[in-house]
Amino acid sequence: MRVLKFIIANIGPYKKYVVGIFLAMCLITVDNTLKPLLVKLFIDIVSGAEQGNLWVVFTFYALLQFMLVSVWTMSDYCITKYTAKFRLNVAEHFMTKLYEYPYSFFQNQLSGSLTSKINDAFQHLPHLIFTIINPFMYFILLILISLGLLASVAPIFALSMGAWVFLFFVITMVSMKKSMRLNKEYAEEKSKIIGLAADYLGNMMSVKLFAARTFEQGRFSKLQKPFVDIAEKGGFYHTWLYGFLGMLTSLYALFFLAALIFGYQKGVVTPGDFALVIMINFNIINTLFQLSHMLRDFIANWGAVDQAIALLETSEITHSDKTNATALNCRQGKIAFDQVKFHYKGTEPLFENKSIEINAGQKVGLVGYSGGGKSTFVNLILRLYDVTDGAIVIDGQDIRDVTQDSLRENIAMIPQDPSLFHRSLMENIRYGRADSTDEEVIEAAKKAHAHEFISTLPQGYDSLVGERGVKLSGGQRQRIAIARAILKNAPILILDEATSQLDSVTESLIQESLWELMQNKTTIVIAHRLSTLLHMDRILVFDKGKINEDGTHSELLSKAGLYKHLWDAQVGGFLGDEKTEEA
Ligand SMILES: Nc1ncnc2c1ncn2[C@@H]1O[C@H](COP(=O)(O)OP(=O)(O)OP(=O)(O)O)[C@@H](O)[C@H]1O
Missing domain, CATH: 3.40.50.300 (P-loop containing nucleotide triphosphate hydrolases)
Known part of the structure; x- marks a missing residue:
């Protein structure tokens, strides 16, 4: 339920587009279900079973056709309008929320695994909403209108279709719980693999230095079995489920066809009725089959999004700000x-009293x-x-x-091994104080004796430093961190x-600036x-x-x-x- 809660809490600004998609879907369904009725009228008029003007029916058909094209366009427009913005909203929501988490949380999590989860939410949430509105709503409307049309031919047709859809629905619902569990487990295993890959790539230097490719492969292999097991378990479960549903559907379709032939031979079903019922049936069977496969994707997406959103509800938050916290x-x-x-x-306790x-x-x-x-x-x-x-x-x-x-x-902190953003040196130093001017940044860099090496770089202060600053030496990173602290000038x-990590000469030069910084x-x-x-x-x-x-x-x-x-x-x-x- 947390997925629905999340969607409801975040969909606010995009409601109009979602309503737009919903309305378009309703009109598309009306169009799809009324067309078989028009085809029945065509056939009945042509075969002489009914009196009527073919051009009147044609006009209705043409109107429906134009409406269909317009509403598809409207639906596509709404989807495009909300998807990108909603995704950004989701990513922003995660970043804001995770900022509140304690430092220990990030020490216990692989950043790759966290990224994989955020990516799951980013990718799948808009699809999830689309699936809820589109195929599901389409199906419900389709069933209701089709039931009405079938009842107009023979109530028994409507009754049997109703019973079959009900059976299909019950089987699907019963299987859904297990399906969701399997998909959640799958998403969890997947995020472990991505987490490991990110850890491996992030520590490539150690892997190379220790020639540890085989060792790392071993760790990777250990994750393979649970991943493959759960993927196969989920895959086979759905294979059997769809096989069973397919068999039921075939029996149902054959039953209908036999009933139609029987009714036609008895003279209670007109050629138009024959076409109407067959078209409705094909429509329903096709939709149901698409739906059941879509349901599988839906559940997979749901599982991935659910475990991503679970991140936001972790109980590890132990020290968020008090509600009445002051500056x-x-x-x-x-x-x-x-x-x-x-x-x-x-x-064990580290500090006691x-x-x-x-x-x-x-x-x-x-x-x-x-x-x-x-x-x-x-x-x-x-x-x-x-x-x-x-x-x-x-x-x-x-x-x-x-x-x-x-x-x-x-508090200005200069850590032992400062990690920098993969941004320009100017931006990295300015991290000390966001509103500082370029001149102030350069001044701080000069005091930290970073200006010397920065000015020798081809792109100077615009140079990018690589992930976590890997393109700089340890001492250079420290000098950037010192420049940040100088800029921050905290009490x-x-x-x-x-x-x-500095050589003795640079260190003694910097000591002067640091000493100056320490005053007061x-x-x-x-x-x-x-x-x-x-x-x-x-x-x-x-x-x-x-x-x-x-x-x-x-x-x-x-x-x-x-x-x-x-x-x-x-x-x-x-x-x-x-x-x-x-x-
Ligand atoms: N996140 C952590 N989780 C559990 N134990 C930790 C964590 N960080 C540090 N420790 C443990 O707490 C103890 C004190 O560590 P701390 O880093 O404060 O020592 P230190 O004096 O700064 O060491 P160094 O001079 O090597 O930097 C150590 O036994 C360390 O293993």
């Missing part, structure tokens, strides 16, 4: 964790072993995940009480290994290269979700704890004397 008023940028507990779904304050304008470095919880700490501030208990408060406002858009508008700044901002810097944190006001040392040490660089060195241990390892391992002296 974050970030006056100073003070961040406080108040008794925060957090664990990822199905994993974490309470910590980061004052407005403070520059805080986060260090610690890999997996210690540094990224999780900033992801919680960004509300990519909700805390399990406790609260995160920015300038006195619980971040669950403010809109997520306003929260993230006040809270988070750098997650923001310069880890609350800044959190995650870094494994501890030398980048020397000038932080404070350093938090993470170990298995706990903050074990908290202090300035020199305070922590004097403690001889984990920080000192990390520093010594790094100074001994990677840094030269120069850095040690600097420390």
Whole structure:
């Protein structure tokens, strides 16, 4: 039922076209059912069974013919008018709705599989509406008018056709439930295959590096069996169903023909009646057969659309904005964790009763072993995940009480491995602030030392960067992300290994711009290269979700704890004397 609900909720602006198609269909049906009546009149007049003027009948026939052409044109016009716009509406609806989903939802889904589902809705929904209006409505009207016409010849004809259509309808309805289930399963398996293909293509570099084609083929083969099984199960089910219905239809047609011959021999059926009943019967049988096959497509489309729309009803939404959420008023940028507990779904607790304050304008470095919880700490501030208990408060406002858009508008984040859109560099940088001018974008790029490499590209700022920015080096992508953050100029700044992929010379050049950017901002810097944190006001040392040490660089060195241990390892391992002296 959710498919119908979705259609009703979204068809609003296109109602007039749908009504247009519906009216056209009614007229086409009237035309198709009245023509056999005119043919009967022709035959009865020609054979002398009835008196009448052939030209009067001809005029009616001609009128019907012109009406038919006009309404087909009207129907085509309405279909063209609504299909593309409705499709866009559907895609937009999905994109808007999915934006509200938590970040964890996208971590658990293959983007290819999601795209496949959206594509199903995009492709099939207009067809679905068309099928409901066109063949189904056509069939209902056809049956009603035909029953009336048959009753005018002999009530028994109308009765037997009514009984047969009823039987056909019952069998179809009974089989539909199973059919829908099979088609839903088929659509689900199909989306897994497309998801896998997208994952494979998206990771082509790893596949090649590990010469893993055979391994990937193995994974693909594992999905083949369930896919083929369900496809065959559905296919054979319909084959038997249509075979059975075909047999019933043939019996019915033969019964009618025999009854007509019998009536004609008895003199109760005129030649015109004979033609009328045969034409109506052919009409109904043809339509029913087309309909039963269309029903199969209809059910397949329905299944695909249903599982796409199921996406919109997933129960995973755990942190959409509260109805009374206000915009974050970030006056100073003070961040406080108040008794925060957090664990990822199905994993051990990472943070337990974490309470910590980061004052407005403070520059805080986060260090610690890999997996210690540094990224999780900033992801919680960004509300990519909700805390399990406790609260995160920015300038006195619980971040669950403010809109997520306003929260993230006040935070500029430079991630470790920024992913870019397959759009021009200009557009990618402008993502930091949509209303910035070209000059402002270029200015930000200069500060991020991205301008140097951008100006050497043949198309400069108009160059496209490939999917997720694959045509740029890691360091170049980082510089674009830094330019975005410079442009955004938000009161809270988070750098997650923001310069880890840059060479030392470029890094030291950028440090100046970053330092400038950090002024008067609350800044959190995650870094494994501890030398980048020397000038932080404070350093938090993470170990298995706990903050074990908290202090300035020199305070922590004097403690001889984990920080000192990390520093010594790094100074001994990677840094030269120069850095040690600097420390
Ligand atoms: N989406 C997730 N689902 C489940 N567990 C996760 C998820 N993201 C991270 N974790 C786990 O949470 C723990 C902390 O990870 P986190 O990324 O915060 O560490 P980190 O200190 O930033 O590590 P690194 O320095 O390597 O970036 C790790 O054990 C990690 O496996």
